[in-house]
Amino acid sequence: MSDAELLVNEFLIHGKKQGLDEKLLHDVIQHLLKNQFLPAGEREHVRIQLQKLIKNHLNGD
Amino acid sequence: MRLTHLVISNLGPYRERQTIDLQTDISATGYAFFAENGRGKTTIYNAMRWCLFGEVRDRAKTVAGKKIEGSIRPMVGDGKILMNATAYEKDDPQEMAVILFAEGKRGKIMISRTAKSSKKFARSDDEMTVTLNVQIGEEKILSGSEAQEAIESFFPRELERFFFIDGEALEEYTEMMQESSLEGLQDEVNAVLGIPALLRGTEDLTKMSQSVKSKINKTSKAVKSSTKARDEVIIQKRKLQAAMSSVNDKEKQLQTVVKKLDETMEQMNSHQELAPLIEKVKSLDTMIKLKQVNLKEAANDKVNESRVAWKVLLWKRASALHEKHSKEHELAIEKERTIRATEEDIIRIANGLQEVTGICDKCHQPLPDIEAYKNKLQTELDNRKVILSQLKSSTVHSPKDLIIKLGDFEKLKPQQDASERITKSEKKWKRLSNDLENLREERNNLNSKVSEEAKLNVAELAESKGRQEALISRRVQELRVLREQARVEELELKRLERLSGIVSEDKEGYELNTTIGKLIVAIKDTISSYREKARIEVEKISSDVFVKLINAPDVYSGIKVDKDFKTQIRTSSGGLLRNPSTGQVSMMTISVIDALRKVSGINAPVFLDTPGRSLDETHKKELLKYFWMNEGHQFLIFAHSGEFGLEETVKEFKGKLAKAWTITHPGDHDTCFVATCKSKDVTHDPYGKKYTCNACKNEWDKRSKNSMILEVEL
Numbered sequence: 001m002s003d004a005e006l007l008v009n010e011f012l013i014h015g016k017k018q019g020l021d022e023k024l025l026h027d028v029i030q031h032l033l034k035n036q037f038l039p040a041g042e043r044e045h046v047r048i049q050l051q052k053l054i055k056n057h058l059n060g061d
Numbered sequence: 062m063r064l065t066h067l068v069i070s071n072l073g074p075y076r077e078r079q080t081i082d083l084q085t086d087i088s089a090t091g092y093a094f095f096a097e098n099g100r101g102k103t104t105i106y107n108a109m110r111w112c113l114f115g116e117v118r119d120r121a122k123t124v125a126g127k128k129i130e131g132s133i134r135p136m137v138g139d140g141k142i143l144m145n146a147t148a149y150e151k152d153d154p155q156e157m158a159v160i161l162f163a164e165g166k167r168g169k170i171m172i173s174r175t176a177k178s179s180k181k182f183a184r185s186d187d188e189m190t191v192t193l194n195v196q197i198g199e200e201k202i203l204s205g206s207e208a209q210e211a212i213e214s215f216f217p218r219e220l221e222r223f224f225f226i227d228g229e230a231l232e233e234y235t236e237m238m239q240e241s242s243l244e245g246l247q248d249e250v251n252a253v254l255g256i257p258a259l260l261r262g263t264e265d266l267t268k269m270s271q272s273v274k275s276k277i278n279k280t281s282k283a284v285k286s287s288t289k290a291r292d293e294v295i296i297q298k299r300k301l302q303a304a305m306s307s308v309n310d311k312e313k314q315l316q317t318v319v320k321k322l323d324e325t326m327e328q329m330n331s332h333q334e335l336a337p338l339i340e341k342v343k344s345l346d347t348m349i350k351l352k353q354v355n356l357k358e359a360a361n362d363k364v365n366e367s368r369v370a371w372k373v374l375l376w377k378r379a380s381a382l383h384e385k386h387s388k389e390h391e392l393a394i395e396k397e398r399t400i401r402a403t404e405e406d407i408i409r410i411a412n413g414l415q416e417v418t419g420i421c422d423k424c425h426q427p428l429p430d431i432e433a434y435k436n437k438l439q440t441e442l443d444n445r446k447v448i449l450s451q452l453k454s455s456t457v458h459s460p461k462d463l464i465i466k467l468g469d470f471e472k473l474k475p476q477q478d479a480s481e482r483i484t485k486s487e488k489k490w491k492r493l494s495n496d497l498e499n500l501r502e503e504r505n506n507l508n509s510k511v512s513e514e515a516k517l518n519v520a521e522l523a524e525s526k527g528r529q530e531a532l533i534s535r536r537v538q539e540l541r542v543l544r545e546q547a548r549v550e551e552l553e554l555k556r557l558e559r560l561s562g563i564v565s566e567d568k569e570g571y572e573l574n575t576t577i578g579k580l581i582v583a584i585k586d587t588i589s590s591y592r593e594k595a596r597i598e599v600e601k602i603s604s605d606v607f608v609k610l611i612n613a614p615d616v617y618s619g620i621k622v623d624k625d626f627k628t629q630i631r632t633s634s635g636g637l638l639r640n641p642s643t644g645q646v647s648m649m650t651i652s653v654i655d656a657l658r659k660v661s662g663i664n665a666p667v668f669l670d671t672p673g674r675s676l677d678e679t680h681k682k683e684l685l686k687y688f689w690m691n692e693g694h695q696f697l698i699f700a701h702s703g704e705f706g707l708e709e710t711v712k713e714f715k716g717k718l719a720k721a722w723t724i725t726h727p728g729d730h731d732t733c734f735v736a737t738c739k740s741k742d743v744t745h746d747p748y749g750k751k752y753t754c755n756a757c758k759n760e761w762d763k764r765s766k767n768s769m770i771l772e773v774e775l
Contacts, residue, residue: 006591007256007258007259007587007591010587010590010591011259011583011584011587013587014582014583014584014586014587014590015579015580015583017583017586018579018580018582018583019579020576020579020580020583024576025580025583028262028580029258029262032258032259032261032262032265033258035258035261036257036258036261037210037213037214037257038210038261040261040264042206043261043264043265046265047265047268047269050265050266050269051269051273051573054573054576054577054580055569055573057576058569058572058573058576
């Protein structure tokens with residue numbers, strides 16, 4: 001059940017239902033998977049990068 | 062992941078280094094540790110937990126459906142500690158360590174956690190330094206938080222309870238799976254799903270959303286302020302115009318007055334030749350006023366001084382008489398003095414005459430002419446009496462009368478300088494009077510040269526000039542105030558113009574927040590669907606396991622797992638079992654734990670402490686039959702002899718049991734315990750404390766409580 005591929009696919013399906021772009025969804029889930037074991041107190045840079053990632057997508061970069 | 066070696070040093074009853082070799086040639090998954098109570102079964106179980114997670118928590122409790130976490134057991138200190146008691150009390154430095162060797166998909170794994178005292182005889186965990194090192198395959202050795210992160214990547218902490226199963230705590234698991242549980246297995250199920258990325262992602266996105274919303278709100282407020290400011294700018298401009306208009310008006314007023322002053326000054330210049338005369342007249346007027354005051358004072362002085370003038374005049378005549386009486390007074394005093402002297406002489410002579418004896422007082426001889434001497438004295442006495450009579454008969458006033466008369470004269474006598482002062486005041490008054498007259502004359506002369514009209518004109522001009530100058534001063538002050546007001550209004554206008562400059566909403570913020578919101582929904586939906594898939598799988602696997610463990614397929618069909626992962630036993634008739642026995646509940650719990658572990662996809666050894674605690678004989682055997690298979694993950698049990706007998710278990714599970722150990726104290730042995738010896742030829746000292754194997758010379762202390770892990774020959 002702990003299947004990253006399945007998890008990504010599920011996320012893409014539900015994200016698309018929200019009208020979000022597949023590339024954005026893919027980038028977001030990869031970023032989260034990459035940093036999934038960082039504890040809550042050390043995730044400030046994860047959030048900054050995530051916001052930058054979303055902004056870049058919205059700006060069409 | 063298969064565990065190959067476990068090294069324990071100075072933990073619990075294990076003094077010095079103890080190595081457990083789990084490598085075996087056969088593919089069996091069963092591993093068993095047999096021991097009496099207090100020998101260190103649970104220490105091995107805890108050593109693994111400490112090595113992986115850096116802490117050992119006591120069992121959690123569930124009270125009224127709410128899980129209360131157990132406390133963390135300290136490494137050193139008072140009470141129950143992780144470190145070996147002898148090492149804690151005697152070693153310097155105090156040190157304990159667990160090293161775990163395993164093999165996994167990524168190659169060989171080495172995890173080493175060491176705790177060493179940072180000061181002599183540490184008495185609390187704060188005084189211990191813990192070092193963690195992890196090496197996976199040929200990769201570099203990781204340490205600290207990187208090392209812990211690496212462990213969590215293949216063995217999430219949340220899943221600890223599915224791999225380290227405490228038989229004594231099965232009730233706790235069961236409680237969490239009951240309908241009454243409030244929290245259930247939420248954290249564990251999320252961990253089983255392997256979705257920390259999504260869970261932490263939700264938290265990250267929620268925090269980001271809060272931050273973005275905060276910025277949007279600020280911008281929104283700024284925009285509102287901007288709109289309001291634009292309206293205010295118009296009002297402010299009007300205010301500024303009004304202020305500037307006031308300034309202009311005031312400047313005009315000032316200019317008018319200045320112009321008038323200039324005209325006045327010009328007019329005054331046209332009367333320039335008269336000005337000195339007028340000024341002189343003014344000056345004379347002032348001087349006359351001053352002189353008048355002085356003259357008045359002089360007149361007063363003159364009157365005061367004249368009050369004693371009669372005395373001066375009278376004294377001119379009376380002074381001679383006063384002089385005469387003074388002389389008479391002196392004569393009268395002299396006369397009295399002469400009378401007294403004469404009277405004294407008369408008495409003295411008369412007494413001498415009576416006392417004549419005819420004998421000399423000095424030589425005491427008779428005097429030659431005594432009668433002649435007596436006649437001489439008598440004559441002298443008579444003369445004195447004549448003189449006295451003459452003195453007394455003269456007509457001179459007595460001194461007493463004369464003193465009274467002189468006193469009367471003294472009353473008429475003026476002060477010594479009275480006459481001079483009268484003269485002086487008279488002169489002063491006359492001088493001032495003359496001066497005043499002169500000044501008046503001079504003023505009259507000047508007045509005759511300047512017309513009254515001209516004087517009036519000049520006076521009016523001077524007055525106008527003073528008035529105009531005062532007005533200018535006031536106008537300048539007013540103008541200053543108005544200009545300051547205008548400056549303030551201008552500054553306010555600039556401020557409002559700046560505020561009104563923000564004209565657009567934070568569109569980017571709105572878009573960002575909307576996207577974040579959608580991502581959060583997508584993640585929550587993913588977790589939800591993922592959980593549902595997991596629930597179905599857990600229900601299927603746990604049902605299969607339960608049916609095998611309970612070994613009564615005709616009665617039970619499996620386990621129902623609801624959306625919150627609460628569980629109940631299903632009967633073959635399709636219903637749910639009411640009031641299950643403790644054994645049935647325990648088997649259900651173990652089934653669900655196993656299912657969750659399988660669903661987690663993590664291939665790691667399972668440690669089951671006191672496995673038969675809540676199970677009857679049949680269920681215990683079924684349990685081992687199910688978990689000890691020919692392949693799959695390692696399954697280690699830590700059993701008390703009351704749960705599983707060593708020989709019986711070894712015999713019954715031959716082929717499925719890969720390795721087994723006994724954990725004993727030296728004192729538990731009367732025969733040699735060295736695996737290659739086992740001799741019964743043992744001697745002990747007279748006090749029965751020290752044993753020696755006569756075959757291999759192995760020695761041991763019966764009193765020692767340091768546990769030994771001895772591998773059982775299968």
